[in-house]
Amino acid sequence: MHVATSSAFKENAHRALGDSGLQRALARSGSSFIARRAAAVANLPEFERLRDTARDIKNHTLAHLDFYLETYEAKVLASGGQVHWCADADEARAAVLAICQKAGARTVTKGKSMVGEELAINEHLERNGIEPVETDLGEYIIQLRHELPSHIIAPAFHLNMEDWEEAFRKSHTDLPADRVFAERRDILTEARTKLRSRFLAADVGITGANFLIAETGSSVIVTNEGNGDLTQTLPRVHIVLASIEKMVPTIEDCTSLLRVLARSATGQDFSVYTTFSTGARRPGDPDGPEAYHVVLVDNGRSAMIGTEFQEMLRCIRCAACMNHCPVYGAVGGHAYGWVYPGPMGAVLTPSLIGVKQAGHLPNASTFCGKCESVCPVRIPLPKLMRHWREREFERHLSPASVRWNLGLWGFVARRPALYRLMTRAAALGLGWLGRKRGRFSRMPLAGGWTEARDLPAPEGDTFFARYAREQRSRMPS
Amino acid sequence: MSKDAVLNAIRRGLRRGALPDDQAAMLRGRLEQHPRQLIPARSRLPHGEQVDLFVANVEKEFGTITRVADDGAVPGAVADYLAAQNLPGVLVMAPHPALRAIDWSVRPLLEIREGRAEGTDMVSVQHAFAAIAETGTLMFPSAAERPTTLNILTDTEIVVLRASRVVGAYEEAWDLLRSEIGAMPRNVMLVTGPSRSADIEQALELGAHGPRRLHVVLVEDGV
Numbered sequence: 279m280h281v282a283t284s285s286a287f288k289e290n291a292h293r294a295l296g297d298s299g300l301q302r303a304l305a306r307s308g309s310s311f312i313a314r315r316a317a318a319v320a321n322l323p324e325f326e327r328l329r330d331t332a333r334d335i336k337n338h339t340l341a342h343l344d345f346y347l348e349t350y351e352a353k354v355l356a357s358g359g360q361v362h363w364c365a366d367a368d369e370a371r372a373a374v375l376a377i378c379q380k381a382g383a384r385t386v387t388k389g390k391s392m393v394g395e396e397l398a399i400n401e402h403l404e405r406n407g408i409e410p411v412e413t414d415l416g417e418y419i420i421q422l423r424h425e426l427p428s429h430i431i432a433p434a435f436h437l438n439m440e441d442w443e444e445a446f447r448k449s450h451t452d453l454p455a456d457r458v459f460a461e462r463r464d465i466l467t468e469a470r471t472k473l474r475s476r477f478l479a480a481d482v483g484i485t486g487a488n489f490l491i492a493e494t495g496s497s498v499i500v501t502n503e504g505n506g507d508l509t510q511t512l513p514r515v516h517i518v519l520a521s522i523e524k525m526v527p528t529i530e531d532c533t534s535l536l537r538v539l540a541r542s543a544t545g546q547d548f549s550v551y552t553t554f555s556t557g558a559r560r561p562g563d564p565d566g567p568e569a570y571h572v573v574l575v576d577n578g579r580s581a582m583i584g585t586e587f588q589e590m591l592r593c594i595r596c597a598a599c600m601n602h603c604p605v606y607g608a609v610g611g612h613a614y615g616w617v618y619p620g621p622m623g624a625v626l627t628p629s630l631i632g633v634k635q636a637g638h639l640p641n642a643s644t645f646c647g648k649c650e651s652v653c654p655v656r657i658p659l660p661k662l663m664r665h666w667r668e669r670e671f672e673r674h675l676s677p678a679s680v681r682w683n684l685g686l687w688g689f690v691a692r693r694p695a696l697y698r699l700m701t702r703a704a705a706l707g708l709g710w711l712g713r714k715r716g717r718f719s720r721m722p723l724a725g726g727w728t729e730a731r732d733l734p735a736p737e738g739d740t741f742f743a744r745y746a747r748e749q750r751s752r753m754p755s
Numbered sequence: 756m757s758k759d760a761v762l763n764a765i766r767r768g769l770r771r772g773a774l775p776d777d778q779a780a781m782l783r784g785r786l787e788q789h790p791r792q793l794i795p796a797r798s799r800l801p802h803g804e805q806v807d808l809f810v811a812n813v814e815k816e817f818g819t820i821t822r823v824a825d826d827g828a829v830p831g832a833v834a835d836y837l838a839a840q841n842l843p844g845v846l847v848m849a850p851h852p853a854l855r856a857i858d859w860s861v862r863p864l865l866e867i868r869e870g871r872a873e874g875t876d877m878v879s880v881q882h883a884f885a886a887i888a889e890t891g892t893l894m895f896p897s898a899a900e901r902p903t904t905l906n907i908l909t910d911t912e913i914v915v916l917r918a919s920r921v922v923g924a925y926e927e928a929w930d931l932l933r934s935e936i937g938a939m940p941r942n943v944m945l946v947t948g949p950s951r952s953a954d955i956e957q958a959l960e961l962g963a964h965g966p967r968r969l970h971v972v973l974v975e976d977g978v
Contacts, residue, residue: 303956306956306957307956307957310957311957322795322797323795323796324793324795324796327793328793328795331792331793335792341769342774342778342782343765343769344762344765344766344769344773344774345774345779345782346782347761347762347765348762349782349783349786351758357938357939357941363756363757363758363761364757365757365760365761369757413964414954415952415954415955415963416952416954419954432953432954432957433954434954434955435957437956438956439955439956442955462955462956462958462960463960465955466952466955466960466962466963470962470963470964473964474874474964477964478874492786493786493789494938494939495939496939496943502950502951502952502953502963503950503951503952503954503963503964503965504907504950504963504964504965504966505963505964505965507903507906507907507944507965508907508908508964508965511903511904511907511942512904512908522761522765527782527785527786527789528785528786528789528790529789529929530789530790530791530792530926530929531789531792533792533925533926533929534792534793536925537795544953546947547812547889547890547947548890548892548945548947549947550816550946550947550948550949550950550951550965551907551944551945551946551947551950551965552892552944552945552947553942553943553944553945554939554942554943554944554945555941555942556939556940556941556942556943557941558941559941560940560941562898562899563897563898563899563902563941564870564871564899564902564904565871565897565902565903565904566897566903566941566942574761576757576760576761576764580761580764580765580768581764581768582768583764583765583768583769584767584768584769584770585768588768
């Protein structure tokens with residue numbers, strides 16, 4: 279099982295900055311998500327209003343979540359499915375295993391599910407003699423490499439072509455040595471061929487859910503590959519892993535959220551496959567699973583309701599926040615140390631695994647606000663990160679040096695005369711020291727800055743002094 | 756029981772007990788009415804232009820389309836498409852009355868089996884329930900006469916769609932489904948173009964696990 283290393287974010291980030299393969303992957307892919315989303319948004323004049331609609335639908339649902347969950351359950355039962363309520367990860371793992379064992383399952387195919395990652399369901403099945411097979415292309419290689427995904431919609435975001443080839447040669451032992459992987463197409467074809475037989479042989483298919491619909495008892499998945507549909511259509515049993523906040527009231531509400539989901543995520547107007555599943559095979563149906571189970575997972579969500587973090591439960595997992603985040607763009611997803619990276623991860627992870635483990639993540643932000651500006655359900659991510667920072671400080675969880683320095687800064691900042699005196703002295707002193715080169719390549723206490731770039735020497739006076747001077751000169755005489 | 760634990764935790768957070776009857780009744784009313792939310796204006800067009808928008812969007816998403824005048828031209832369009840792609844004329848076809856009503860014998864070289872797709876089938880012919888102009892999306896509710904496997908298991912999916920079944924927005928397609936089918940079928944797939952993946956270096960490649968090719972034969976049935 280992957281142990282969370284979120285508390286070591288600083289070390290993780292440091293290692294990520296020195297990882298040339300990762301840096302190559304980040305440089306290549308970073309801007310393409312941003313450009314594609316921008317093009318899709320520009321193509322839909324109503325987009326900003328649709329974001330308001332999406333936010334309002336989610337707020338309405340969360341305010342009546344108990345009602346909608348119960349209504350949803352009744353609809354699932356009426357359509358021949360079953361719902362398994364699970365308060366925590368242990369219960370959810372046990373529920374999935376019990377369904378698989380009852381079905382006599384030997385292999386299980388899996389569509390991409392972040393809740394599945396959260397539960398580490400693959401490890402649990404393996405320990406109990408059931409072989410899980412990830413079928414999303416990105417998840418497949420992550421499984422071969424025994425890694426966590428580094429991005430919530432592009433699990434293999436951190437990998438390059440040679441990593442794919444290496445993983446395939448190592449694990450596909452039937453490959454002839456002269457098999458060529460010159461192009462991406464060759465990789466895709468190999469994975470398609472390998473996984474086709476797994477799809478057909480699997481006893482159980484596990485998918486996630488992007489939405490659960492109370493009106494009809496349906497679960498909804500979106501994919502571009504079609505792996506989710508093969509996973510949930512071919513085996514005898516379909517298990518849906520879904521957390522409680524995936525709920526929406528009606529098909530129309532779901533449709534409105536779908537209009538912002540793909541555009542925010544990949545910049546597509548709509549994903550290739552958007553599939554609504556409702557119960558098991560009906561009389562006369564020539565295909566589809568004989569049993570349909572929903573494993574409904576709480577695992578920390580209900581405790582967020584009524585707190586300042588309730589807004590995080592609007593998240594529809596599009597990844598726009600991490601695609602636009604300068605910190606994610608510099609260190610990638612693994613540095614965050616657990617399942618959910620980027621700004622949404624920095625807010626959600628402390629809620630799910632505790633502020634002690636992950637309280638450091640909300641510090642990994644420049645507070646530039648880009649994440650909030652692109653969030654399709656308008657989650658105020660910087661504000662929520664600030665709440666976590668306050669909690670971390672209150673609970674004395676931040677390192678002593680940080681606390682001591684913050685305390686010192688607080689002392690000075692609350693005494694304006696002292697603050698101005700000190701900054702003025704520093705500005706003049708540094709200006710004099712750097713008068714020749716105009717910059718510093720090294721500086722005591724600022725090694726983190728000067729390691730990667732020069733620190734400009736101050737020119738002239740402080741901002742306060744200059745501001746006061748300009749105000750005076752603007753006064754009508 | 757975990758159900759009660761989860762629901763009680765939610766109610767504690769919301770600082771109330773179970774929802775009062777009058778409020779629950781209001782929410783049930785909303786579910787029954789399933790009000791439409793904001794619908795983008797782009798598909799609010801005369802029907803002919805909606806069909807054109809649908810065609811343009813399918814092609815934008817790497818699908819292909821042949822427009823034919825009537826049912827009689829469908830077998831020819833299918834056979835010609837397969838020949839142009841260098842594919843054998845062996846098909847698994849949806850056992851749908853509208854497809855059965857077509858006289859396929861005009862193209863005797865097409866070898867047609869009816870039913871669901873198996874792992875060895877290369878080409879499927881599927882019946883579209885409706886199509887959505889807004890994004891070039893096809894709607895396939897599962898049924899005895901419309902197997903789900905035809906949408907995902909073959910290398911090439913050919914879809915027979917009547918122009919009269921093209922609507923503007925998704926909401927209109929859902930209304931068709933509610934009025935003509937009623938309760939939600941087991942599976943409703945909304946398909947927009949052929950299968951693809953960008954998981955390798957974030958570069959788009961067609962033909963991941965689903966069909967590599969999606970071809971629509973659009974029958975202009977004069978509406």
